[in-house]
Amino acid sequence: MHIIINPNNISYAVNCLKKGEVLAIPTETVYGLAADISQEKAVQNIFILKNRPFDHPLIIHIANKQDLGRYAIEIPPYAHRLVEKFWPGPLTLVLKKSELVGNWVTGNRATVAIRMPDHPLTLQLIEKLGRPLAAPSANKFGKVSPTQVDHVIQEFGTEVKVLAGGDCNVGIESTIIDATHPTHCKILRSGMLSPTMIEQTIGQEFLLNNDNTSAPQVPGFFKSHYAPFKPCFLFKNVEEYKTIKRKFPGKCYLLSFSSLLGELGEEGKLMPLDPEYYARELYRALRTADTSISEVIAIEHPPLQPKWGGIIDRLLKATYGTHREIEHE
């Protein structure tokens, strides 16, 4: 069976979706595992393929800004400003859903997460299908998201076809904003759109400060997520790195910024000091590290600056549990 769908064969991909198949699709953030939102059975299959709990809601993907008003209701003015500025792009809005969105997509919630992805193939696909696509990231539940075709194949083998759209440009999942309140919003999941960029678009007074105590009560926001199979640690300095080595004296795969890589004599990857390039590389690097001969992965902590927020969030989740071990040594 051919599992890779050629980019100039969009009409074949559309037919697969019409028949109720689940397809892996490219977006600018990560590859998604997509089905037509109107087909309950097809959407259920996404959950089954991913091993994802059924109450864990999905993002729907539209091809036009104008369609926002078909699938969401009571859209606050600040949300329109965000859409104008950032769509198509890595921004998801949570809004009250219209009756066109079935409960099988939202896990029985009255809200829907919605975005317009910035990838020409997927926009064409949605346009030709005439309906939005429900799509979580195309990885097994809790694991590292795929940013290129062969990552999807690593996750699902021949279980799903992949529309080949090249490597993802952004590299980590979209920023999710709760926009259900008429006068203020909140970041539910950080991404490459930083709080500063959001405030500059809508005004500071519209964005509530995030603190961990107000973490959203939605399935899917787990402390551990995006996790490699191997033990994975974050370290801030050579001392912390040495602590890791005391626990795991065997080979270590290093993702680091500096000359540490050569100095410490480990295999690994020199990571870019620009957050946009770093995000694009991150999941690929984690997958390479996971399949290397090393028994453990050590990641140098990025600078504590807002533009690194989305990346630090993913690193903390990928290393959850282990970073505490190091700090409390």
Ligand code: TXA
């Ligand atoms: O970049 C992305 O967002 C990628 C691409 C494929 O679009 N998608 C993605 O989907 O990361 P997923 O399912 O892996 O993560 C979606 C997150 C989940 O944590 C889910 O709980 C949250 O969105 N979510 C979905 N619907 C929601 C809702 N109604 N209210 C609050 N959170 C919601």
Ligand code: MG
């Ligand atoms: Mg995901």
